[in-house]
Amino acid sequence: MSKYLFPRSFYNPSTIFGVILCILAIISMVFLLMINTFNPTGSPYLGIAILLVLPGFLALGLFFIILGIILQNMRTKGGKIERRLPVIDFNNLRHRRGVGIFIIGGFVFSLATAVGSYQAFEYTESDEFCGTVCHKVMSPEYTAYKASAHSKVGCVKCHIGGGANWYVKSKFSGSYQVYSVLMNLYSRPIETPIHNLRPAPETCEQCHWPRHFYHEKKRTFEYFLSDEKNTKSSLTMLIKVGGGNPLTGNQSGIHYKMNIENEVSYYTEERDKSIIPYVVSKNVSTGKVTVYKSIENKVDEKKISAQTLNRMDCIDCHNRPAHSYGQPNFLVNNYLSLGKIDTNLPFVKSIAVDAMETYYENIDSAMAGIQTIMKRFYSEFYPDVAKTKYQAINNAVADVQNIFQHNYFPQMNVSWKRYPVNLGHIYSNGCFRCHDDRHVSDDGKVISRDCNLCHVMISQTTPVEGTRENASGLKWIHPGNDMGEYVGRKDCSSCHGVKKKSESVAKD
């Protein structure tokens, strides 16, 4: 019996190095797998290491093993380089062992690779991978997603969808994204809308049937003004969501008019689509085409062609289905109406909104800043309240900090100002980008902004007028200072939205 356990060609530096590499990789994998089993919610980097990096080392080790054997076989032929395959002699115990190791090893390795690459595939598709690996970059989207109606719908369902070609596309752009994060090249916030988002019919419409009929959706809003008493008012309205299928409901409402009866297309020169100067509406059944042009924003019509027109789809209204960042008035109103923040604290609405709207460098300075602003306000202007309502003030501070953490991301310059929601018309121009009575067709039709076109206001309570109700629609009263007709004609977002373009561009 010779002193060699395996064929002679196994004994060379490259193969031995390969074996060591493989053993180390396997030990690390087992070790990390154990950690992962005991602490499955641990760091996402663990997943990357187990599923992507260590198998790479394992494969590298195997490569060195095989390379060494091949080189060794070439070398030993008496100085001459001779290309020939190793001769396997099954009567030789060492050869039998070598082949045995190869077959068993190969089998285990291919099984592990098959299972592993499937797991690696699943892993790179998981919300954890998308949302937390580049933690700082994606934390706004991930946090907002977790709070959205789609928190149980994977990121990839909207961002990639089925089919191999989008998978490959996404992994290509994904590799660039990883690179840009490592090299610190990415923009803060991430530019939106993102280029080549998959068209809505291939994503949203896989789960939502556009023709499904939704009845009117009833919504009640409660408002608290920014005066000392946090004066309350409320509004209930029916939003005419509608749809278009005689089998399941009517053919009416917003979805029917905008998606099914008409094919609406528009032209815009802004990446964020905030200004829409030119709109084409084609009635699907009659084929009648109506062109509406803004009387304020003119465009060079030579630039408009079938290629530059965008067909309106779900995302032109639902632009933030999974990543919506709340406007502070709206968010604080909700907390006040639930009684989470004490409405007896003087000016609490106003001071809470101001504290959030201050510019902060990072989340730590925001937490400290909110506390200082709110506490100082009460100790300076309401010293008695600061004492008697000490606990209520502390709770309010904690609530405002909590709201802030879920809606503002100073590190990425993300907030409602940078990512406005188009489903409405108060904090951004949304529907009023077209529905402003100032988009006119040649025959004098306008895209209407009648207050009962999209919703019916059935009940409103204001301090002055009390409660008024009317099932077929009320005349709306502006809850702020009475600004009468002036408010009626102006775009709501000119006062309620982001003030100037320059203000919305936070410092980097």
Ligand code: HEC
């Ligand atoms: C319901 C569908 C949906 C899901 C689920 C979803 N997204 Fe999005 N996401 C969108 C849409 C639509 C946009 C484009 C917004 C726009 O055009 O203004 C977007 C935009 C983004 C952007 C660009 C920045 C921005 O906010 O506009 C990032 C980054 C992003 N998503 C990451 C994620 C991550 C990470 C997840 C999972 C944790 C996820 N998304 C889940 C629909 C979705």
Ligand code: HEC
């Ligand atoms: C993988 C399936 C899936 C996809 C893809 C999907 N959704 Fe949804 N969506 C859901 C589910 C499930 C709910 C209901 C959640 C609930 O009621 O708790 C929902 C709820 C909604 C709601 C109502 C909830 C709310 O926010 O008020 C809207 C609006 C919506 N989706 C729009 C979209 C849009 C727009 C897209 C495409 C960008 C999309 N969805 C893609 C599954 C999906």
Ligand code: HEC
């Ligand atoms: C013209 C704008 C517009 C377009 C285009 C549009 N929607 Fe909507 N959709 C709305 C409005 C407004 C609501 C009511 C929102 C609310 O009050 O929460 C709504 C509500 C919904 C709801 C929720 C219904 C409920 O009961 O809460 C779903 C789901 C939905 N839309 C899916 C879609 C899908 C899918 C598409 C694309 C095929 C689409 N929408 C296109 C404006 C639009």
Ligand code: HEC
């Ligand atoms: C890109 C421009 C554009 C945007 C943005 C837009 N609309 Fe429209 N909308 C139109 C056009 C054009 C028509 C008229 C179609 C026709 O009759 O020629 C219309 C018609 C409608 C109608 C039917 C009006 C009627 O006469 O019965 C409703 C309801 C409606 N839109 C709701 C909405 C809502 C809600 C939003 C915002 C979430 C919205 N639209 C955003 C262009 C737009």
Ligand code: HEC
């Ligand atoms: C083109 C459709 C459309 C027209 C026209 C329209 N609205 Fe709206 N409005 C909406 C949608 C969509 C929402 C968002 C509902 C939601 O947040 O779910 C909304 C929300 C509102 C809200 C409550 C929003 C909040 O967050 O407090 C008020 C108040 C309101 N509209 C007033 C008006 C008034 C006043 C007019 C007439 C000048 C008007 N609307 C015309 C579509 C329309």
Ligand code: HEC
């Ligand atoms: C000329 C400026 C201006 C215009 C235009 C305007 N508002 Fe206001 N709005 C105000 C002011 C100022 C307040 C009072 C804010 C406060 O006391 O908190 C207010 C308050 C409100 C509130 C209650 C405050 C809250 O907590 O959210 C609502 C809702 C509202 N406005 C809706 C609208 C709608 C809808 C439109 C468009 C039809 C509109 N506003 C147009 C200036 C304006």
